Amino acid sequence: MLRFAPSPTGDMHIGNLRVALFNYIVSKQRKEELIIRIEDTDKDRNIEGKDQEILDILGVFGIEYSQVIYQSQNMRYHSAMALQLLHELKAFNCFCSTDWLDKKRQEAKESKVAYRYDDACASLPDELVIDNENPFTVRIRKPMEAIVVKDYIKGEIKFEANEIDSFIIMRQDKRPMYNFACAVDDMISDVSLIIRGEDHMSNTPKQILIREALGYTKKIEYAHLPIILNESGKKMSKRDDASSVKWLLEEGYLPSAIANYLILMGNKPPKEIFHLAEAIEWFDLKNISKSPARFDINMLKHINREHIKMLEPKELSRYVGFADEEIGELAKIYLEESNTTRDLKAKIASIFADKEIPDEIKESAQIIIKAIKDAPYFEEYDEFKTYIMKESGLKGKNFFRPLRLVLTGAEHGPDISLVYKYIKNYLREIVK
Template sequence: MSSTVRVRFAPSPTGMFHVGGARSALYNWAVARQQGGRFVLRIEDTDAERNRPEWTEGIVRALAAIGIAADDPAFEGPYFQSANIDKHREAAARLFASGAAYYCDCTREQVQERTASEHLGYDGHCRDRGLEYAPGRALRFRTPDEGVTRVVDLIRGEPEFPNASMEDFVVARGDGTPVFLLANVVDDMDQRITHVIRGEEHLSNSPKQQLLWEALGAERAPVWAHLPVIVNEKRQKLSKRRDKVALEDYLAEGFLPEAMVNYLMLLGWGPGDDREIRPYAELERLFRIEDVGSAPAFFDVKKLTAFNAEYIRALGTEEFLAACRPWLTAPHATWAEDAFDEKAFAAVAPLAQTRLQLLGEITGYVDFLFRDEPDIDEASWAKAMKAGAADMLRAARERLAGAAWTADGLKTEIEQAGAGLGLKLGKAQAPVRVAVTGRTVGLPLFESLEVLGRERTLRRIDAALARLATEG
């Protein structure tokens, strides 16, 4: 085995990039870079029916989004498991030739009939029958009858697995194709993997794989580290059928990659103090795989969102403008492409930056600036346009028509218009806000009016008054 630390991340190209996979990749990346080692990307693409080339491309893009870049000196690959099929078959043949594996022609129904159980597993019936290969005969590994297999796990200590409790497991199917367990071991040996860092759902495979490493003549098995399962708010394992788990979906909503990385690094591990918001370089320096906990890690979307808001607020002006740009164009933008005004957006951007939790929210905050007419939220209209709203709008219009067009001046005019009707500022500005922006909640009103301009503001107040007149 190599003296250089070599870790591997081995996803299957069968769907979107799971946040649990992203966490595993980041932990592997941190270990490799800390040790001056290599991060090997291996695409386990042997499931031809489910694999799609675009998913492989998606894996590489997703890794790049979280800072695991293919042009980094620590990065190696991608390799494809399907390219190693001949070596997998050769390993199966070696196991049979050495007596470490044997052929079996038992069906599942026959095993269940002999054991009178659906749960006891294989009973070793073919161990000493001396069968040769024939179509339909699976190749089974001959597990030891006695003793234990001890797995050295950096997170879970040294769990022991009684050999007598392990059935003689299949390493090659009846058609001769090697199964996941064997292919994984052969690839790890071929790629000189020294550390296997993966989810705890694979812990039960570790003793079987360790036995295969030994049977195939490896000097020693890799160091194992099985990461804690990630659970939802009900403490159920994250499931793509029930939960939002795709990294791509979070990024598409406007979670910053840096915030995702920071949060994912803390799912099961912490730097040992109360400071959670940290740049990746610092997290990488502090990270120790031995300090990862074994308890389930709660994927708290609210906490992730709070992280994201912190990262958004920390962006420089130009960084914020650049980060928002995807949500200011089609298909997100609800205005004509030529209606976007860069200066108007830059004027309100600092106001929006302190309010955003997700970058995707920016569209709803600024759309009123670029549409011919505001997109009226009917619930907001019903709330603000109650009895007396028309009077307030008329009074506001009268004062705004000749007002000094600054945020402070506009606030004074609306405040005085409301005072004339016995309204405090909060009540007075509500119908004006909805008439002009379409919503009861948004950016500070008076700064918004200043950017929107007198003509468009008055036109929208007139439109609101006309609608109120028709509603009677």
């Protein structure tokens, strides 16, 4: 079993989508199920509707899964297992106040040492441990020996026992902390491999400690993906527009192209342009670079253009607002100067929109428009051009500049003869 575990707290980040794609690919390769676990226990940060938005985006990218689980539905298991750890003395109640802990953290900061909880409540007398009058958290006891993580990408990583303190697993309001809920849920779902971002690396030994304390003996494999950097070489954040999958889709990047690029980043594929189904044939976690991958919007534009080229004309026409193969073919002509379906849609829209004609050629444009309205149908551009030129009495730049503006709404662009091939059936609509 593999799992993708997003939180419904904001737009899906491309790093999260990359994790989802890799989990999907490996689940297909291993013929194991993929579940989606919505980690919604942090009620204060959850945003209504974001869970469905996540599922919708996965659907857009063709990421299939067997079921959706909401972490909050497992809270009874979290509570039961925390109680088990308390009964077995593998965890203890902690009555330290937030103010006291903040004071200890500040002292550690001033002493320039890493803060570690000092186990002040680890050996309290029984009458205090069972005290229900004062608020308390539950802490798991710190490890006695090092914890070793074997990672497909990072290799073997050792966490010494003194690097992990007796951390909180249940809050005062008895809601589970992230690491505890995550570790328990992975046990319940019988997860075999966890693929996630390397920002979770520090969580991994804690989750291993929790599972071992609960007597879970199955070894879970790990693959921690390097972070994605922005074009300035800094960690990509929500301030970077391109970090949002929703933004990329709205800008006109095809799902197939985004997936292609995210799989390509820091990887060694057999070819540059491919579809998700192809990646299942050759993808290998061990080929992912250990170093951070830098997001290159120009590379994505290149890949997007190649994927647009592969679209059937009728499918492309829908992206630009039509359902006509001819318009799809027309859009492909504009790929020389466009990289996204949004750009292409704007190019096509300008052909059918009301035209803004400069004053100095307005009279010529009106003459050409009248000639087009009165003209018979011409299959070939040369015949059309000859007729309109004769009827308008215009020639040279006094003819071709207004003609281009009247037909396309732009001063520059593809050769008019190429454009004419696909708009000849729409001429009267264009010059309405």
